[in-house]
Amino acid sequence: xxxVTAIIxxxxxxxxxxxxxxxxxxxxxxxxVKGFGRQKGHTELYRGAEYVVDFLPKVKLEIAISADKIxxxxxxxxxxxxxxxxxxxxxxxxxxxxxVRIRTGESGPEAL
Numbered sequence: 345x346x347x348v349t350a351i352i353x354x355x356x357x358x359x360x361x362x363x364x365x366x367x368x369x370x371x372x373x374x375x376x377v378k379g380f381g382r383q384k385g386h387t388e389l390y391r392g393a394e395y396v397v398d399f400l401p402k403v404k405l406e407i408a409i410s411a412d413k414i415x416x417x418x419x420x421x422x423x424x425x426x427x428x429x430x431x432x433x434x435x436x437x438x439x440x441x442x443x444v445r446i447r448t449g450e451s452g453p454e455a456l
Contacts, residue, residue, distance in 0.1 A: 345440040345453060346414050348407040351379070352425040352433040357403050363424035364407070367416050370456075373406040382430055400431065408440060410453055 352360060357374065364372065378399035409417055418435055426432055445455040 345443060345456065346409055346411050347438045347440050348405075348409065348414070348417050348421070349436040349438070350405040350407075350421050350425070350433060351377070351402050352405065352421070353427065353431065354401055354403045356425045356427070357405075359424040360405065360421055363420040364417065367413070367420050369407060369409065369413075369417060369420075371408075375404040375406075377402050377404045381434070402433065408443060408456055410456060 350360070354376070361372070379402055380398065380400055405421070407417060414437060418437070421435055442451060443453075443455040444451045448455075
């Protein structure tokens with residue numbers, strides 16, 4: 345079992361969700377986050393005053409999947425979230441040791 349964590353631009357969320365639905369992903373967790381990478385923020389003008397925006401709004405997706413679906417999930421997220429511009433995001437993959445479905449008590453891959 346694997347955990348895919350993706351940080352993407354907020355306006356790409358619907359595209360990514362649709363792409364994941366098409367390949368059979370049944371669930372994901374979405375969190376609104378702020379951060380920066382190579383973008384290093386930017387300056388904005390508000391009421392004539394210039395100020396620096398250090399942390400940019402992003403969306404964090406967490407997807408728990410079986411190991412055999414990892415390549416298709418990475419490809420779906422990458423293709424749907426890509427704009428070709430700086431700040432498109434990152435995808436992290438980590439191992440899940442155990443999963444337990446609270447309602448039924450199922451554990452392991454059946455709980456996904």
